[in-house]
């Protein structure tokens with residue numbers, strides 16, 4: 525879901541300037557012109573390098589960024605955004621909707637569809653969450669349990685990814701120094717030269733083949749830090765349907781960012 529940015533010719537650039545000054549200018553610009561009235565999803569950035577004004581859709585944080593060359597006037601930037609207001613709104617509307625952790629939401633967790641079932645109980649001392657084959661049952665004294673559910677799912681992801689990674693590492697006789705499971709935005713997994721692995725917790729929403737492939741990929745890096753044929757051979761040995769998983773991640777990986785907003 526990528527959109528080409530719409531460039532508009534504008535003044536040429538620009539000597540480098542300090543980040544702080546640009547940030548200050550950005551704030552002033554936002555105080556002076558009601559960019560947020562054009563769209564609450566519009567973000568502005570004053571760039572020392574940009575040559576032209578441009579609008580960029582940022583799928584991950586559901587915003588449209590207006591890039592303003594440093595030398596351009598804020599007034600012309602505002603008029604540019606105003607002229608493209610409809611395009612901005614349309615672009616946001618077309619983005620995949622975030623999937624929130626609320627009552628009745630269906631989530632594919634570890635390869636199975638499960639429905640969130642929240643019971644509100646003001647006398648409950650803590651939020652209690654339990655996952656069965658098809659239900660994520662939540663008993664809570666909170667009006668908003670979304671962040672608790674998120675924390676619970678991150679724990680589930682940690683346990684699952686850790687045990688999968690250790691099991692695979694054992695098969696190739698390698699040691700994992702450390703495993704981090706976090707809220708990464710740009711990569712699903714990584715492997716450092718000193719044997720530390722990290723994964724995105726959102727992998728638990730991917731089909732089993734895809735999750736298995738990502739874990740195999742990072743574990744295989746314990747033997748080969750490149751993407752050579754030898755590396756792919758290890759990867760294949762560690763994940764039976766790795767081509768299927770790899771394809772799924774390539775085509776649908778971006779969708780995983782929708783979960784939990």
Ligand SMILES: [Zn+2]
Pocket residue numbers: 741745750751
């Ligand atoms: Zn790799």
